[in-house]
Amino acid sequence: KHPQNPIITAPIGLVEQENFRDPTTAWKGSDGKWRVIIGARNGDLGKAILYHSDDFINWKLSPNNHQFYVIDGIGMCECPDFFPVLIDGTKHGVDLDSSSVQDSNDVIRHVLKISYQNKQQEHYLVGKYVCDEDKFVAENKITGTSLDLKLDHGEFYASKSFFDYAKKRRVLWGWVKELDTEQDDILKGWAGLQGIPRQVWLHENGKWLMQWPIEELETLRYSDNEVSILGHKLVAGSTLQVSGITASQADVEVVFELPELESAEWLDSKEVDPQIVCSDKEYASRSGIIGPFGLLALASKDLTEQTAIFFTIFRTSNGFSCLMCTDLTRSSLRQDVHKTTYATIFAIDSNLKAISLRTLIDGSIIESFGEKGRVCITNRVYPLLATEKDAHLYVFNNGKQNVCISKLNAWSMKPAKFVQQ
Structure with missing residues (x-):
């Protein structure tokens, strides 16, 4: 001192x-x-x-x-x-x-x-x-x-x-x-x-x-445990399980191919707080037009527990916008933990053909990066059922318009390495 x-x-x-x-x-x-x-x-x-x-x-x-x-x-x-x-x-x-x-x-x-x-x-x-x-x-x-x-x-x-x-x-x-x-x-x-x-x-x-995420994180991917999905159409109301990985400790990258944006529903983005929009009861399950679509992370087999990370596309006064949400309201059967929604909205180009999502899952933490890292949402969740080998991962689309999984890559992740100096 x-x-x-x-x-x-x-x-x-x-x-x-x-x-x-x-x-x-x-x-x-x-x-x-x-x-x-x-x-x-x-x-x-x-x-x-x-x-x-x-x-x-x-x-x-x-x-x-x-x-x-x-x-x-x-x-x-x-x-x-x-x-x-x-x-x-x-x-x-x-x-x-x-x-x-x-x-x-x-x-x-x-x-x-x-x-x-x-x-x-x-x-x-x-x-x-x-x-x-x-x-x-x-x-x-x-x-x-x-x-x-x-x-x-x-x-x-x-x-x-x-x-x-x-x-x-x-x-x-x-x-x-x-x-x-x-x-x-x-x-x-x-x-x-x-x-x-x-x-x-x-x-x-x-x-x-x-x-x-820094590139060094990719060294923790089990290279022999990669799951790939290419060109899979998600029709309205569909859910697809991503099998073959440890869903409680995973790295997931997915690119969604979008339909024509002109059909998107209207939202006055200047007057609306995105978190309030996303807080509407079971918003991830609503039947929109282009979305909600995204991932269900740390989900139980029967989906009674799930954390939804998703997009919805809207028309606005300035063109088009994307609402990104993480919904914790069904993340756990526990009643003594904080379960809410987190959201943001950002402008997108009218010619946008695809949108990306990367989600890192590690036990009780979910970090999501939307549209190549333009927006980020980090959360803590505490499932009772969807833990370790009983955790599952799904891709879903609840919008009326079909959305295509252009490509999805997912890896089970190794524990972090601690270097002693």
């Missing part, structure tokens, strides 16, 4: 003394000064406070813009993260400490992520960072509504990214909390876990982040 500990203290009058924590990775600007952002709160104002240092020991509030970003209504600005991303759509990451790119807003954008305490969600802003002015100009807003950009629309919080120098990529970790009881935590002796590490990059349109 440094003799000056703590080397950074909460500024009196600017923030609440007990709500000042969670520093970002520090970086050195082109002027040679170190910078770090610390999360804070003052009343209902969430604040990202910027500090400067010449020697990494003596820190002062930034003379230019110490209130780096202030957002009303979020409570504590927890676990802030700040990092650059390339705007050309490539998956390559950028080191925050690269002074050569800090002011290169023609090729770089910066992301400010905050953990929104009042909603327990990961919101982020994309914008331009002017280093010599310590100024971040966001191109979107955090409003506390379904319109906000989020890393994940499920139970995923307090994330942190780092730059992987070996593979030139940005990797993200996040906390996945429990949805069962405190007594369950006491009995098993632990609570919460880290989600699968994800690679993060900016979509080529410069408006949102893309995420995908």
